[in-house]
Amino acid sequence: MHSNGKFCAPFLFLVCAALFGTSAAADTEKSDIDNLVQDAAQAIMQQYKIPGLAIAVTANGKQSFYNYGVASRETGRKVTRNTLFEIGSISKTFTATLATYAQVNGRLALSDNPGKYLPQLQGSQLDKVTLINLGTHTAGGFPLQIPDDVQNNEQLMDYFRSWQPLFAPGTYRTYANPSIGLLGMIAAKSMNIPFDKALEAQLFPKLGMHGSFINVPSSNMPLYAQGYNKQDAPVRLSPGVLAAEAYGVKTSVQDLIRFVEVNLNLTQTDATLKRAIADTHIGYFQLGPMTQDLIWEQYGYPVSLDTLLEGNSDKMAYERQAATELTPPQPPQQAVWVNKTGSTRGFGAYAAFIPEKKLGIVILANKNYPNEPRVRLAYQILSKLDCCSRAEH
Template identity: 50%
Template sequence: MRNIPPSTFAVLTAASVLVGAGAQAADRRADLARIVDAVAVPLMAKNNIPGMAIAVTVGGKRYIYNYGVASKADGRKVTDATLFEIGSVSKTFTATLAGYAHASGDLSFAESPAKYLPEFAGSRLAEATMLDLGTYTAGGLPLQFPDDVTDHKGMVSYYKSWKPAYAPGTHRAYSNPSIGLFGYAAAKAMGWPFDDLMQQKLFPALGLSHTFISVPKADNDNYAYGYSKAGKAIRVSPGVLDSEAYGVKMTASDMLRFVEANMDGSDLDTTMQSAIAATHTGYYKVGGMTQGLGWEMYQYPTTLDQLLAGNSADMTLKANEIEKLSPPRPPVNNALLNKTGSTNGFGAYVAFVPSKRIGIALFANKNYPNGERVKAAYRILATLDDDLPTPNAD
């Protein structure tokens, strides 16, 4: 990242006034705006990001900061209504839906996928559990489907012939086909198509009115264009289990509502509260990261190095041996939960700390390195809580 002047970091350090007693609301907003600007402007310049929204929640107060354009072709600005593709952050919604099915008694994490998808009876996949699918430990399913898997028939054939590289429940191999099938099976258990469950049941139950799997025509003008490395305007292409693994489009404001529901869901019905608790439950550890359903968690306070390691290419592209937590670790407030997400034209990162009531979402219409996202978010969070050391610029 381009060096930020020392005077800017003096502002960041001084930003403890944001949470100090007696600070005025106008001062908070002005200070936070300066902090976010100091991070966002060089981040966008370095990574050639056309447009960005940075959303922050602090003690129940929401702040949205919009930068650049949603479309370079017509110069349309990023606004509070702009819809971004959030890529694999979608997995946290898929996990919440499966948690809801579990809490409702429609689904058991301990069962084989074949209970809900009988076409897989007798296959090697049937030796895994639903929890294995939801936590990427079914035995080494790949990051993406092979190129020749393009429809439902091909998907079924692929899973039926798949041969695991590891015993179920022993290695984490981050995988769209793994959690994608988890969501697909959960929807089958609930008796509805996945997209309908998300758009007609889950999103409304969470109070998300600008969150979609399929963007309706009425909102199409708010749907940003993403941009490839070559600067070409693109949006996500259809794919097998795309809705389940990376299909959500939403506003930054709606993401803050979801983050706040994850930090304090007391106004939700008890089944939804149980669903969210399931996503915050720790099932195993890999290094400093504890795997939940969708969310990835760290003991708080955590260091920037730990977050960078947990969001590294080694965690995404390699199979890692796990340390299983038996019994699973119940949700704890004193943790940082996070998730990255990308499509070819978009990059997202979300992190929050329930015990501190702070959270952040970074949405961009460019896929840029995970490490850059984590560093930017950490710098902002460090100004909101003295328990996190303000990192040096690099």
């Protein structure tokens, strides 16, 4: 990643020329970056038996798309930039953005307690945490998933009202769907609109994401990829309590790279949305080399691959981690690698971007496979692009 590192190889001029159009080499049929993506993607697909893979890269506002395999083994339909994938917990970044958007519009304050918006929770232990705690997994010890016996909103409120923390708010990070789900409920309630409509009718259109959904309409179902679980059985997301808020978004590589570009400030948006996006990049807690923003996770850049692999490991998802509150919170940074993984039973996703370098990547697959190869692939590609970018200057 450094200018004297192995990534800046002798063929660098050819790669950069092909990417940035600085010479006749830009007309070469296959640039080295294309070959790098293709070779790495095919290796991952073969190793993990992934039917279809969609990759989008943005470099200084220039998008590149790489689509491989099929959206469905049964139909043989090819993956395209418009194929819809389940993105699992990357959905949480939209929930966080909805909350900051509500805040910028004066509908809520992230420093508030949940009981201000849900009177059922007033006086409960949960009413002692802030909305920031909900959006940073630091409420005090929620489990990863909503308990199976919670099947409706009334049971959910009973669960939240009787919840008992394992430790004080803001002292440990426990990655959790219930807390971000609750933040999504509160954000939507503050806007007087159901959560799915808040995303589909307000946030997605404002982001320019016109092919993204919580509930895929019948007219778009042909674009919805078939997912496959670790046993290669076909599966798709089942509706559940707080599924929409925590892991329910279906989107395309084309729409998701646009969202990355909005986060990179490469796309024109109104001042309100721009502020809301920036507010999701505020750092609230430190966990070793990782800074916990509002759902997004960031690392000082340049960053080592080992650090990213550790930060996106099962250990971070399933075990509690001591967290140090940043006082005051850290304003949005430029020299950082920002990322989020997402999985459902039949899909695997990863998004990452580097504001300082104006680089970003999205990797979507219709198979549940480990985080490590996703992070490795993204690191390999963005490192090459960074090397080219610096050579240009």
